[in-house]
Amino acid sequence: MTENNFHDSSFLSQGDNTSQDFIDVSSSSSSSDDESSEDENNQSGDASKQLVLYDPAANGTLVPAPEPATPFQQHPRRQGFPISNQQSPRVLPSVGAFTVQCANCFKWRLIPTKEKYEEIREHILEQPFYCETAREWRPDISCDDPADISQDGSRLWAIDKPNIAQPPPGWQRLLRIRGEGSTKFADVYYVAPSGKRLRSMVEVQKYLLEHPEYVSNGVTMSQFSFQIPKPLQENYVRKRPARLLASCNGNERLEPDLVRPLAWAGPDESPDLQLGMPRLPPPCVPDPINRPAKKRAKKSPPKEMYSSDPRASIDSS
DNA sequence: GCCACCGGTGGC
DNA sequence: GCCACCGGTGGC
Numbered sequence: 161m162t163e164n165n166f167h168d169s170s171f172l173s174q175g176d177n178t179s180q181d182f183i184d185v186s187s188s189s190s191s192s193d194d195e196s197s198e199d200e201n202n203q204s205g206d207a208s209k210q211l212v213l214y215d216p217a218a219n220g221t222l223v224p225a226p227e228p229a230t231p232f233q234q235h236p237r238r239q240g241f242p243i244s245n246q247q248s249p250r251v252l253p254s255v256g257a258f259t260v261q262c263a264n265c266f267k268w269r270l271i272p273t274k275e276k277y278e279e280i281r282e283h284i285l286e287q288p289f290y291c292e293t294a295r296e297w298r299p300d301i302s303c304d305d306p307a308d309i310s311q312d313g314s315r316l317w318a319i320d321k322p323n324i325a326q327p328p329p330g331w332q333r334l335l336r337i338r339g340e341g342s343t344k345f346a347d348v349y350y351v352a353p354s355g356k357r358l359r360s361m362v363e364v365q366k367y368l369l370e371h372p373e374y375v376s377n378g379v380t381m382s383q384f385s386f387q388i389p390k391p392l393q394e395n396y397v398r399k400r401p402a403r404l405l406a407s408c409n410g411n412e413r414l415e416p417d418l419v420r421p422l423a424w425a426g427p428d429e430s431p432d433l434q435l436g437m438p439r440l441p442p443p444c445v446p447d448p449i450n451r452p453a454k455k456r457a458k459k460s461p462p463k464e465m466y467s468s469d470p471r472a473s474i475d476s477s
Numbered sequence: 478g479c480c481a482c483c484g485g486t487g488g489c
Numbered sequence: 490g491c492c493a494c495c496g497g498t499g500g501c
Contacts, residue, residue, distance in 0.1 A: 336482075343484055360494050386493070
């Protein structure tokens with residue numbers, strides 16, 4: 161029931177680095193490597209290499225990797241997920257493949273490069289993707305051919321947001337998938353031609369103000385979007401414990417049964433609960449003492465500095 | 478010292 | 490619940 165039947169694009173990632181060759185992200189460990197996977201795109205135009213699908217045979221641990229989101233319409237049957245969680249603690253998944261669903265037959269088609277994928281995604285709503293579209297790189301493909309990939313439990317799928325503008329020429333949009341159990345599924349970063357990494361619209365705007373040359377060359381805020389895909393696997397992302405409520409209802413016991421194991425899988429200690437209260441339920445006042453004082457100074461002012469709606473940032477102007 | 482990654486909050 | 494933002498910091 162979710163938003164599935166609408167074709168858009170998605171990617172999948174997978175944590176198993178054993179995968180292949182080309183992406184080899186880090187094969188060993190360093191999480192930083194995954195970066196390399198994205199690098200490939202970096203190589204400007206080399207369209208020849210691509211596709212990083214993972215090799216199921218190589219598994220050892222099946223850590224699903226997030227892949228580009230696609231529109232999947234088939235109902236989410238993720239029961240098949242072998243739980244990737246517990247084991248391999250920190251293998252960061254990386255995007256393993258980009259796939260887009262045909263608006264006609266609903267089969268998933270792998271997209272050869274990230275750039276091509278971004279190009280398709282940019283106008284997916286106005287220009288739906290069809291198997292025939294893939295003829296650009298697969299001359300004879302049609303809806304009669306079997307799907308390139310399907311949602312089995314071997315990968316982590318995530319649905320991407322449609323119509324995200326392609327990054328400006330020379331810039332790169334990086335999607336970093338976070339580990340399971342994190343508070344967010346992923347982060348988007350833009351890397352300027354200078355190598356500067358920008359992680360929010362605020363930072364982009366500031367950067368452009370400091371480097372007017374980009375603006376003069378046509379770079380605009382509408383070319384940026386920090387929207388992240390949504391994982392199909394429920395509980396991949398840790399849910400936030402009901403805001404303040406928790407402290408207010410300190411006495412409202414948290415029965416273990418009520419708590420989703422997964423959610424608490426993390427080794428994190430949750431000090432609040434313990435510190436918070438011996439036995440008497442304090443009033444609903446956030447105790448400054450126990451609190452790490454993490455308040456963020458709210459300095460950010462007006463939000464309308466840039467006017468661009470990420471969702472519909474297609475300014476075809 | 479840097480920075481990629483994670484945590485977590487404010488605001489809707 | 491989701492999204493945007495950004496502080497903190499472990500690991501290099």
